[in-house]
Amino acid sequence: xxxxxxVEDEYEIRVGLANYFPWEKIGFEVVGxxxxxxxxxxxxxxxxxxxxxxxIKMPVMSGIELAKLIHENNIDIKTIFISxxxxxxxxxxxxxxxxxxYIVKPTKYNEVVEVFGRIKAELDKERYMxxxxxxSDNIAAANHKCEDVIAIVKDYINENYKNAxxxxxxxxxxxxxxxxSKLFKQKTGKNFSDYLTEIKMQKAALFLKNPLYKVYEIGxxxxxxxxxxxxxxxxxxxxxxxxxxxxx
Numbered sequence: 204x205x206x207x208x209x210v211e212d213e214y215e216i217r218v219g220l221a222n223y224f225p226w227e228k229i230g231f232e233v234v235g236x237x238x239x240x241x242x243x244x245x246x247x248x249x250x251x252x253x254x255x256x257x258x259i260k261m262p263v264m265s266g267i268e269l270a271k272l273i274h275e276n277n278i279d280i281k282t283i284f285i286s287x288x289x290x291x292x293x294x295x296x297x298x299x300x301x302x303x304x305y306i307v308k309p310t311k312y313n314e315v316v317e318v319f320g321r322i323k324a325e326l327d328k329e330r331y332m333x334x335x336x337x338x339s340d341n342i343a344a345a346n347h348k349c350e351d352v353i354a355i356v357k358d359y360i361n362e363n364y365k366n367a368x369x370x371x372x373x374x375x376x377x378x379x380x381x382x383x384s385k386l387f388k389q390k391t392g393k394n395f396s397d398y399l400t401e402i403k404m405q406k407a408a409l410f411l412k413n414p415l416y417k418v419y420e421i422g423x424x425x426x427x428x429x430x431x432x433x434x435x436x437x438x439x440x441x442x443x444x445x446x447x448x449x450x451x
């Protein structure tokens with residue numbers, strides 16, 4: 204339901220339009236009735252209103268003055284004028300201030316339905332586009348958050364490769380281990396354990412360049428207490444044993 208206000212200084216016409224026209228059937232809800240432009244502007248300046256059906260000739264502030272004020276303040280509201288005056292100047296000013304349509308008194312049911320049908324179609328299209336943009340923003344934000352999670356997990360692995368585990372990584376980023384495992388594979392193309400092994404082997408290769416370290420010491424430094432397991436993992440990753448790697 205789109206929010207509609209009616210601005211008309213003639214009481215009978217205002218009440219008639221507000222209460223005896225089936226607005227809800229065409230997608231609108233009357234949320235306010237006002238007898239001059241100032242009252243209406245005070246209302247819409249503080250509240251979201253989608254559409255305004257407004258008389259042109261009114262005391263205190265006319266419909267033209269109200270439309271001008273709305274235009275100058277960049278308030279997003281679709282205005283339809285209603286008036287017994289057919290002068291071209293009024294219609295020209297209405298277009299200048301972004302007024303969408305013009306209904307001549309006495310109002311005809313079919314004309315009101317037709318005009319507001321077009322307004323509703325326009326509002327529907329705008330809402331649809333807003334939803335697309337909002338969803339795009341949400342998806343982008345979610346993707347950005349996921350990228351941040353993966354970056355933090357990678358930092359955790361690089362700093363704690365000796366004792367790093369999926370469970371501990373999940374605690375670091377406050378997510379479920381199962382979810383993190385799926386997310387990590389989705390974002391990196393690698394399982395968490397495979398990435399951890401990759402970092403261990405890269406670190407081991409760096410340590411092997413230092414003659415001060417023995418092979419079994421390097422294995423322990425990257426999380427392998429059993430030297431045979433370290434040698435097996437190193438050979439699987441590099442295609443050669445640690446000793447063969449040193450001798451190259």
